[in-house]
Amino acid sequence: MARIAVIGAGAIGGTLAAWLAQTHEVTLCARSPLTDLEVETPSGTIRATPIILTDPAAATPVDWVLCTTKTYDCAGAAVWLTGLMGPETRLAVIQNGVEQRERFPMVPRDRIVPVIIDLPAERTAPGRIVQRRDGTITVPDDANGEAFAALFAETIVAAATTPDFVTAAWKKLAINCSGIVSAITLRAAEVANDPEVAEVMRGLVRECIAVGRAEGATLPDKLADQVVEWTRRAHPQSVNSLHADFAAKRQTEVDARNLVIVRLGEKHGIPAPLNRAMAALLIAGGER
Template sequence: MKRIGVLGLGAIGSVMSRILVAHPENEVFYYTRTPKSKIKIQFQNKKIEIPIETEKERSEELDWLLICLKEYHFDAANDKLAKLIRANTKVAVIRNGIELKERITPFTTKENILECMIDCPTQPIEDNYYLQFRKPVLKVEQSELAKRFTQLFTKNDAQIIEVLDYKTENWKKLIESSALGSILCLTGRTCSVFENPEVIGLYKDLLREGIEVAKSDGAIIKSSFESEMMEKISTYSKTKGSSMLSDRLTGNIIEVNAKNGAIEKVAVQNKIATPINDTICKLLRQINQN
């Protein structure tokens, strides 16, 4: 039996909890700021409710802790992290941004931390359900720790992809999600906004700035990446949104520092000019102050 904690029961934490409990060898513990009695997911036209006990007592240390917090929740979670992460606890960090180990190294060694990128569109709907659109795909750096992480899930509930160059894969996702998410968030519209050629031009400019910053950080971005992203944007449904847009519409804090702010930080460090992304950061932070 593996003892697994899930810290943060928002959209991604709820999805990960649902697929963890499907494995008969997992005992799952739940930790969240807002107490819940159920995890509620709608997936493949089925409504799933999982009764849970948050803050359930346990006498032994966790084998794994999955951290599904947003970037701005970490400062308030330090005491909880210190309590939950013990000497042999392995930690998977599943959130937006780069350098995900940085916030966890005060509590354990880097060898015990697995950075995870997740692609699993999920959004809140009525009656406190989360609508999960498809099976989660997680990318992790190829390692023995990654193989052990894969064993936490049943075969068909999640796709875990081990990659050799995690930094590049992480940057590619950050460039795409920050450009798309910030535009949707600032306009307050779904991908229908890309019917406007000027908005498409803005998206392209943000991609180019992000690519230059990523290269300065050692990511290997092929010359075809920009055209691939431009082609991809043309395939999106007009109703497609983003987590940044959802946060704005629901009055939640927007993850500026994990997305456009992460690009801004590295750009400053490496002296790369990113005037458009800088402006985007200022506007998003202004929304958070309102």
């Protein structure tokens, strides 16, 4: 049994905390108060009563910290680390994008596990979450990644290691960067059936491929077509999180999903004008 602290009691944090609490000692580090967790999962409703903290000063060291805030809330999440991180504690950063390690420069790189999660979940009320599918977690195939994956052995979350995490993270980014067309048009996945929009998606992904390759990812040219096909095969009314956040006038993860391609592209001398332009339009359209 490991001592695990989960920072963030949202869709992902609440779901993972509820699953892990079935076999581990879990502390939930929340910004907004809640009393307990109830998650509707594909295998039925699970309940958990983890230790709940809302004051970072009350945190004490654990074996694992799981950061599940949105990418733009890392500064607030980092405040918890002072109390939670002991000399052996490892930090798993479960967030979108390709910069999981870079968001926590105060933690040694070899104690951070970057995590890709594919687990559709929504919070319906404080501590109340709907998990729509079983879900997968992907981590690097080193000792930390293996130890992290082992935490999920008794859950329906399939946690696996990959020898090429960089490629896996950039592939996910290719899908995510193209999702900006939905946010800007306020149209669900069906927007990919429009041939002109599909061509914009391919352009966004081609920039992602070029920058990802410069960062060490192995990405085939056909990924641009694949992303369009995958989006067309998704439920036509499915709404990605950038679209959902933009429509609700919440802050979005546009920096982690699109502007990161511009920023890292500049480092390598690779222009990403389409990602830059689409992000600019989204921000001008009301993104905070």
